[in-house]
Amino acid sequence: MALLHNHYVVQSRNKAKRFYQVVYTGKNQGAASGNFVSNYMNGGPVLIHGARFRIYVKRAGKQDFWIQVQTPMGLPLAAHGARQVLKSIQPTLK
DSSP, rough: OOOGGGGGGEEEETTTTEEEEEEEOOOSSOOSSSHHHHHHHHHOOOOOOOOOOEEEEOOOOSSSSEEEOEEEEEEEEOOOHHHHHEEEEHHGOO
16 A cells, blocks of 8 residues: 555566565656666666566564565665665555
């Protein structure tokens, strides 16, 4: 639900591997210069309208979650990008 309430469209879901393939549909974050790949590599904003991610979510306790964000190719997103995605959904995680 946190994904749906924060400008992500879930394209597919894999229950066994606990991941969601999502597309960000919100506004571009900051002044996005360049494309997703250049922003991903250079520390720029990654929350750009139409960016695709794999988000792995696992409950790690009563109120704790383990979340990993990857590119659609299965490569881990750089720390700044994963942080941006987490910040975007954190207010509605329950």
